[in-house]
Amino acid sequence: MAFNLPNIPNLPISPLALVHLILTGFVLVYPWLPTSYLFSHVTLILIILWAAYDRQCGFAVVMYLIGLFMTFLLDLIVIGFYYNRFDRFTLNTDNRGIWQFSVAMAIIHLLAKPLLGLFALTIVLARRDSLKVTNNSGYSNIEGGSGGEN
Numbered sequence: 001m002a003f004n005l006p007n008i009p010n011l012p013i014s015p016l017a018l019v020h021l022i023l024t025g026f027v028l029v030y031p032w033l034p035t036s037y038l039f040s041h042v043t044l045i046l047i048i049l050w051a052a053y054d055r056q057c058g059f060a061v062v063m064y065l066i067g068l069f070m071t072f073l074l075d076l077i078v079i080g081f082y083y084n085r086f087d088r089f090t091l092n093t094d095n096r097g098i099w100q101f102s103v104a105m106a107i108i109h110l111l112a113k114p115l116l117g118l119f120a121l122t123i124v125l126a127r128r129d130s131l132k133v134t135n136n137s138g139y140s141n142i143e144g145g146s147g148g149e150n
Contacts, residue, residue: 012052013048013051013052013061013120013123014052016048016116016119016120017045017048017049017052019112019116020041020044020045020048020109020116021045023105023108023109023112024038024041024042024045024109026101026102026105026109027102027105027106027109028102029098029101029102029105030095030098030099030101030102032082032099032102032103033078033079033082033106034078034082036074036078037074037075037078040067040070040071040074041071043067044064044067044068044071047060047063047064047067048064050063051063051064051123055127056127057127058124058127058128061120061123061124061127062124064120065117065120065121065124068113068116068117068120069117071113072110072113072114075106075109075110075113076110079103079106079107079110083103
């Protein structure tokens with residue numbers, strides 16, 4: 001069976017923001033990650049809320065996809081680095097369970113990002129008319145047409 005992007009349902013963007021908000025909150029239950037994790041994910045949530053507010057703007061969703069890719073890379077580095085450096089053996093039983101839950105949510109959030117990006121890509125395709133750049137400078141193209149015609 002071939003993979004066809006238009007067959008993926010076009011979901012509203014608000015549930016994507018809710019998923020990020022919930023998973024980021026669960027990851028930050030125990031403070032084992034640096035503040036860059038919090039800053040990058042709060043920025044990503046603000047960008048997706050901007051995309052939900054301005055339904056005609058495709059640029060906001062493209063910014064969300066770029067931010068999603070950047071936080072994916074940051075999460076790979078940060079989780080890999082801080083997981084091994086954290087002194088998890090000196091935790092008491094209650095804190096160890098909270099820490100393990102936080103690590104599990106960080107991994108689930110990392111694994112969910114490609115799927116969330118796929119849904120965001122369908123939203124970009126739905127809003128692609130607002131991403132078209134026209135040249136209204138009055139200069140002629142090589143083909144001889146005016147700049148505004150494509």
